[in-house]
Amino acid sequence: MFETLNQTLVDTLGPAGPLLALGGAGIVLIVLALPTILKRERDPLDRIREQRAGNKPDDVQKLRRGGKSPGAEKLERFADYLEPKTAEELSATRLKLLRAGYHSKDAVRMFHFAQFALGLGILGVGLLLALLKSTQQEMTTTTMVLYTIVPAAIGYYAPQYWVQRRIQGRQAEITAGFPDALDMMLVCVEAGQSLDQSIIRVGNEARAGYPALAEEFEMVAHEVKAGKERSVVLRDMSERVGLPDITSFTTTLIQSSSFGTSIADALRVYSAEMRDKRIMRAEEKANTIPTKLTLGTMLFTVPPLLVILIGPSLYKFAAQMTGG
Template sequence: MFDAISLMVTDTLGPDGWIYIAGGTGLMIVLLMLPLVLNKKVEPMDRIARERKGVVLDEDESDAKLSRHGTRNEHLAKYAQYLDPQDEDQASATRTMLIRAGYPHKDAVRTLTAAQFLLGLGLLMLGAVYTLFLTADDVAAHMKLIYTMVPGALGYYAPKYWVQKRVAKRQEEIQDGFPDALDLLLVCVEAGQSLDQSIIRMGTEIEPSYPALAGEFLMVAQEMKAGKDKSEVLRSMADRCDIKDITSFVTVLIQSQSFGTSIADALRVYADEMRDKRVMRAEEKANVLPTKLTVGTMMFCVPPLLIILIGPSLHGISEALSGTSAF
């Protein structure tokens, strides 16, 4: 088969046909990667270093920084009546899920709906083509229906499933970085900074390690600067994160503000509790690990061990039985 392909390439492009193909493939790869190189995002550490040095950002980068949601997609806006959910409760639930996944853009709901429709219709068409042209004629009708509908259903629900996995991953990242953020916040508060300044400093410092958590705290700081009520802003953060530790932290701050108690003392106690909970979660994962390894051990270690130990005995018994039957 390779000789036939090589002969066809040689007859079509000449003796140097494979060189032309390799050069064309390399050129296509370069053209495909060029937009990614030109639109490369600024690394968090470089951006923080430039901001500390007072370097003025480019116009496009400044606009992107000021507009957290970015620009609207005009192509999706044309089909807004088809892409926006008609049920207000469903639209609100989808928007909340996307915000928790880290997609607060105004067109996030439309993008998700468009991805579901396009992927579902695309795989449905592929399933129909496979059923009509590639399956045998004697295949049952219900099997043809399954071959056609199942890819479409998978394509429709795959984007939402991916968003849900993204929500779980982002919540895990926030939960892992929350104890370190509390320790840094406590240090800033005890150093004499106000709560707003401490949140900004803490969010800036932890951004390279925990960008999702830093984004939430920086959003809180910006909303406080805009004049929104502090309790409302903190409750909004707890609703966006949907994590018990964050909700308890918000409750502690609101109660400290309401009763006039020291925020530093409340943060110190809560930070100690969060460190203990992180240790307990690590110990829980360590205790569950042997149970998970048991399945792999039983599947991949025990059968070869039994073959090694019992195999020679079974072979000897079979030879003895065969010799006895010969007599």
Template sequence: MIDQLNTLVTGLLGPAGPLMVVAGLAFVLILASIPLMLNQKPDPMDKLRETAKQKVDSETRAILRDKRRNAKLNKYAQYLEPKSAEELGQVRLRLLQAGYRSRDAVRLYYLAQVVLGVGLLTAGVVYYLMFKATPDATMQQKMFYMIGPGAVGYMAPKYWITRRVEERREQITQGFPDALDMLLVCVEAGQSLDQSIVRVARELRASYPALADEFQIISHEMKAGKDKTQVLNDMGERCGVQDVASFVTVLNQAASFGTSIADALRIYAAEMRDKRVMRAEEKANKLPTKMTLTTMIFTVPPLLIILVGPSIVSIANLGSMSPN
């Protein structure tokens, strides 16, 4: 049958007839496949690749923006950074404890001090010259209206950082026992310490974001290949909480001596729970002492008025009724 078709095609189209028929069939198949290709659904893997590429591009643009911003601050770096490396390290650690981890945190901190100090100083001078300037004004009044706002503006960033540090420490202290309990559950369930830290960071995000950030930083640094001991020590410095520093020491000792991390976490978590109960009892015991002064302020004066008031009125009436 194939020979007959070949003979027929050769008789009609010549010796090149079979090749022409094959080429025509290929052309027809290509034309038929074009609509199918146009209607084909996109591959999910291609979507993932495209999304990842867009994310990388956006991160690259963000980095470029940061570099341009850094270039602007670099012009004034000698005025926006301490001259001493020790002082620079202390300020950077303080900002890390407050939750500010950007590369330009130190420069922005000093920039805020300069801008607020100079701005409020200028505003104070203008306000004094326009509204408070009098010939008999004393030097204290001049300093209060002119230098006072500048001093407030210069100290405001330092006060803000101090408040932020205290708030983060309080939040970390409150959430650390719960974090240890969750970490112990994950470790006893068979997860590694790295996986447990990632899970705890995700679960604590809603309740204690500051502590969740610290655990997330640990997980990222461990994935990057940084030494685990150094990672934990850095966490203890960033938090600035004694409980976290003790926890870091416990984990490092357990890793050094080869003891079970689950046992160490179990004992330390029990101690943290007891310590939280002791802190609550301490606050409860301080409450009566704090309430005593308030009770005296709001109770004793009305009581004296009720008891002594009628006698004072009677004495006043007798004095008015006595003959002149």
């Protein structure tokens, strides 16, 4: 019976018929299971636990948190499927999204939903294209994989690539604007402002040129205003940014506050060090320019030069050989 079914699929859909039938059956099962998952009601015990933990009704908690978007409410039903099972993996994913600039509480769910949707959607499109292609001509297994599995893998890993690029861009922006922010903070502190006021001023002034750095400073200012300890807020900032320069900066401020030393002196020394590091990074990039220009020089300068120098001789030689 199995051989008969296999032969029927091969005769109808081509050599890749069994694979197409298996993929189509998987998509059908997923579509049939979605209504059941969507209709699943929330456990009343979870609601009671949240109310006891916060001592506030659900509506009040939503208002305090700023509310959630309708899309986030829909993803709440898929929390068991869109969030990692272990706490370590969940915290690692959340930290990665924080470093990429996604501070929403539903960022982890949206990230995994994007992976699932892109992977499954591109897989369905690939299967449809492969089915249409197989009706016109026979397809090999390699061609079938190129039409289905490879695009699905690209769609699944595309959100990871996007988040990694966002992290690199934000870190590069923060690194570029950090020395100027330190100089401005030093000026504010020496002018008589407190550290919290200088952080707020730097955040406001840096928004035009370095929005990522301004966002981090404003977050620090808001958390300090909310009553959180400054040392904890600064450590959270260093962990959230993930740069050695920011970690050293926060450590310097925490030590200055703990031992009662002058914050202005610490900022003066550290800002001078950051300026030196910026000059060193610029010199390092300048030293790599000749190496990068070598390939371009060989490709765009040497061939025209050879044509100019050797071209006339080759032309005369060809003319003489033709005339002879």
